[in-house]
Amino acid sequence: MDIEARAHSEHPEALRLWLRMLTCSQLVEKQVRTQLRERFDTTLPRFDLMAQLERAPDGLKMNELSRRMMVTGGNVTGITDQLVAEGLVERIDVEGDRRAYRVRLTPKGRKLFNEMARQHEDWIVDAFSGLNEKEIGTLYKLLGKVKDHATQPRQETAP
Amino acid sequence: MDIEARAHSEHPEALRLWLRMLTCSQLVEKQVRTQLRERFDTTLPRFDLMAQLERAPDGLKMNELSRRMMVTGGNVTGITDQLVAEGLVERIDVEGDRRAYRVRLTPKGRKLFNEMARQHEDWIVDAFSGLNEKEIGTLYKLLGKVKDHATQPRQETAP
C-alpha cells in the first residue's frame, strides 16, 4: 500500500467521532462552567481541585494534584492559593520532607463542595438523560478503551 | 419519592461517564493543540474556523461562524482578523445587506488547511486506534443521542 495514503481518508469515522465528542464535551462543559459561576461564583478548575481532594481525605501533594488535573504545577499553586485564602483548603506539612505539602479540604471546604457536587450531579444527569442505563454503561466502557490507549506509554516501534 | 432525593446518587454512572468523557476529550485536545502549535504555528480555534469554512465553499457569515464555533461574536472577529492578515481567509460583501460579510478561505488558505487536515486526521486516527470500526460506530451513535438531547430546545414542563 502506498505509504502516503496509509491512514488518510481510510478512517473518516474516527474524525467524525472526534468532532462529535468535542461538541458534546463543550456543550456539557459550558453548561457546567456557567452554573458554577452563577450559583457558586467559582470555576471548573477550582471545582476540579476540590473534587480531587474530596476523594483523598488525607490530602494530596501538589505534584499529585498537578498530575491528576493534567496541568502544570504553577497553576495548581495559583488555584490552591485562592482556595486557601477563602478557607476552603489548607496546606499541611509532610513529615520527613520539608519541601512538600499535602493539600486537603477544610471542614468548610468539604461542606461547600458537597453542596456543589449535589447540584453538579443534577446537571450531569440531565445532560445525559437522553441515554438509558445500558447506553451509559456502553459509552463508559468504550471511552475507557480510548482513555487506556491514550494513557498507555507510547511504544510505536517493535519491541 | 422524596423530592430532595430525586436524582441524587441514583445515577452515579452519568457522573462517572462525564468525568471519563472529559478526560478523553482533554487528552486528545491537548495533543491536537500541541501538534498544531509545533507543526503549523497555529491554534485550535483558528483551525476550527478554517475547518468550518472548508465545508462552505461560498463562505459563512460571522454570526453563523459564531454559532457553529460556539463562541461569541467578538472572538470570531479577532480570529478572522488574524487569518485575513495572513491571507488565509477573506471577507466578501453580501449583496443586499451592507451590514454583513461572508468569510471564506482563500486558495492559499485552502491549500494550507488541506495540509493541516491531513495530519490532523492522522493524530485523531491514532488517538482512537484502541477501538475497532464497530466500536467507533457505536460510540458515534451514542454521542449523537447525547448531542441531540443537549441541542434540543429545552421543554422542562408539560406541553
Added chain:
DNA sequence: TATTGTTATACTCTATAACTATA
C-alpha cells in the same frame, strides 16, 4: 427597534522558565 459586526476590556486558564529550599 432589531440585527450585524466591531471594539474595548477584564478575567481565567495555561505553559514555560527561572528561582528557592530541601533531599
Added chain:
DNA sequence: TATAGTTATAGAGTATAACAATA
C-alpha cells in the same frame, strides 16, 4: 544533582457590554 513547590511572565481563550452602521 535531583526534586517539591513558587514566582513571574506571556499568551490563548473567553464573555460582556458599549458601540456604529444598516435593516
